[in-house]
Amino acid sequence: MDYQNYISGRVRGIKPSGIRKFFDLLDGRDNVISLGIGEPDFVTPWxxxxxxxxxxxxxxxxxxxxxxxxxxxxxxxxxxxxxxxxxxxxxxxxxxxxxxxxxxxxxxxxxxxxxxxxxxxxxxxxxxxxxxxxxxxxxxxxxxxxxxxxxxxxxxxxxxxxxxxxxxxxxxxxxxxxxxxxxxxxxxxxxxxxxxxxxxxxxxxxxxxxxxxxxxxxxxxxxxxxxxxxxxxxxxxxxxxxxxxxxxxxxxxxxxxxxxxxxxxxxxxxxxxxxxxxxxxxxxDEDIEVMREEYNERRLLLVEGLNRLGLTCVPPKGAFYAFPSIKSSGLSSEEFCEKLLLEQGVAVIPGGAFGAPGEGHVRCCYASSKEDLTEALRRIEVMLGK
Ligand SMILES: Cc1ncc(COP(=O)(O)O)c(C=O)c1O
Missing domain, CATH: 3.40.640.10 (Type I PLP-dependent aspartate aminotransferase-like (Major domain))
Structure with a gap:
């Protein structure tokens, strides 16, 4: 059966999310630090x-x-x-x-x-x-x-x-x-x-x-x-x-x-x-405040670290993502993410997944522990050969 004849034309025009592709690459890998997924590392308050x-x-x-x-x-x-x-x-x-x-x-x-x-x-x-x-x-x-x-x-x-x-x-x-x-x-x-x-x-x-x-x-x-x-x-x-x-x-x-x-x-x-x-x-309200304060500390840690590595980062004012430019690496966003994942075991998402204007950047979610963020920065530094 040619299923393509049955699938609606409107759906055929839709590409899979660029985020999903990186989760597939993650599958089965050990010792990976994921700054990829956009979700809190906190468990819902008791x-x-x-x-x-x-x-x-x-x-x-x-x-x-x-x-x-x-x-x-x-x-x-x-x-x-x-x-x-x-x-x-x-x-x-x-x-x-x-x-x-x-x-x-x-x-x-x-x-x-x-x-x-x-x-x-x-x-x-x-x-x-x-x-x-x-x-x-x-x-x-x-x-x-x-x-x-x-x-x-x-x-x-x-x-x-x-x-x-x-x-x-x-x-x-x-x-x-x-x-x-x-x-x-x-x-x-x-x-x-x-x-x-x-x-x-x-x-x-x-x-x-x-x-x-x-x-x-x-x-x-x-x-x-x-x-x-x-x-x-x-x-x-x-x-x-x-x-x-x-x-x-x-x-x-x-x-x-x-x-x-x-x-x-x-x-x-x-x-x-x-x-x-x-x-x-x-x-x-209090739970939000505690989590926001923790994200804020992580935000400052990650943004400072990325800038120090030459991955220039506009200070994010909200949400829990940093979106540094990776142009200084000479790689495309996809190449950067693949290299970082395959060589160093750190998952971030190519900026192009969020629309063409995102190319040249990668998304790093800082809803992860400070230890993981620090280790991720160390591994990025190794990948960049600094
Ligand atoms: C900007 C934005 N809107 C909406 C959503 C959807 O969130 P949910 O369906 O979990 O409420 C997300 C999830 O990542 C998001 O980043």
Whole structure:
């Protein structure tokens, strides 16, 4: 059978993630230090795990309402009010999803039709572009660069807009660059979104991991709440990747459609995770603080070490990645990563996996112990022959 004849043309156009390829190379190797995967090395704080366990003991093993338990949606609203001065109606403006990933998928599928243009600052997390392609979107990359701290330039954004532009993805704090969007730049981006009548998909999954100043959501700027979908989640800030829980908040007309798709595709997000998430939102601030402080120390250690080795690194202000330039090595990002893995047993991800503007860089995740980061730096130094 020629299965290719059966596979949808839209899927055939999608390449496997450049991250996955490196995990395949990792398989079966010993003594590897992985700075590759983007997940906390912390285990979910005990009181949050305990809330999940208690829900199981009480027999809460059924589906929840499609949009999530009302208790959790209320807790999300309180959290958004408390942390970002944003208020969302729990009944109409919040949907609980399977990770932030599903929230992104729902938002794009709810809005995009064939030929619509999705504006995407790159480098960026790997999912936006393929999901956009699956809906028939034209994904328009807006390159950001180390020279400008990987911030989105309002001029470049405006230049990329056409009459078909519908959705602006704002992936800040950014994976893989660690850039944040703030102050004057954020305000100018908001003005452009209003002027050109764009909807903004603001992926704020790393909002709590901001090291210099406080995270500001674009939705909290004047006139922006009505045109912004905020994506949040539990994976990064509460070390809950395996629980698979996230959410989207936004205008009720859009959330209604997102919830409709979610209802048919998923039914409801994991029940145990929803009970644990209420505990996280209501009593997890201190855990976030402890983890953020630890990531901050690791961030400073890694960035200093990379710069010392000539791998120039824009200081990341958020998330848990450093994105150094590897141009001084004379290698492409892929060559650098393969050599580092095969010769020294250190896994990092080629920058090109996050869009063409990422070439010439590699992503190093610092959600690893200081001992591992120090040893990884030593091995990189050996590889570079310093
Ligand atoms: C920027 C960004 N958004 C969303 C996600 C999805 O996270 P999850 O589905 O675990 O909530 C990730 C995961 O790496 C990410 O880096």
């Amino acid at each position: 009181h949050i795990r305990d809330a999940g366990i208690r829900s199981l003991e009480r027999g809460y093993t059924h589906y929840t309402p499609n949009a999530g338990t009302m208790e959790l949606r209320r807790a999300i609203n309180h959290y958004m009010e408390r942390r970002f001065s944003l208020s969302y109606h729990p009944e109409e403006e919040i949907v609980v999803t399977v990770g932030g990933s599903e929230a992104i998928d729902l938002a794009i599928r709810a809005l995009i039709e064939t030929g619509d243009e999705v504006l995407l600052p790159e480098p960026a997390f790997v999912c936006y572009s393929p999901i956009g392609q699956l809906t028939g979107a034209k994904v328009v990359s807006i390159p950001t660069s180390a020279e400008t701290g990987f911030e989105l330039s309002p001029e470049a954004l405006e230049a990329a807009i056409t009459p078909r532009s519908k959705l602006l993805v704002l992936p800040f704090p950014n994976n893989p660059t660690g850039a944040v969007l703030e102050g004057e730049t954020l305000a100018r981006v908001a003005e452009i979104a209003k002027k050109h009548d764009l909807i903004v998909l603001s992926d704020e999954i790393y909002a709590e991991l901001t090291y210099e100043g406080e995270h500001v959501s674009i939705a909290s700027l004047p006139g922006m709440k009505e045109r912004t979908i905020v994506v949040g989640g539990f994976s990064k800030s509460y070390a809950m990747t395996g629980w698979r829980l996230g959410y989207a908040c936004g205008p009720k007309e859009i959330l209604k459609v997102m919830t409709l798709i979610h209802q048919y595709a998923i039914m409801s997000a994991p029940t145990t995770a929803q009970y644990a998430a209420v505990e996280a939102l209501e009593h997890g």
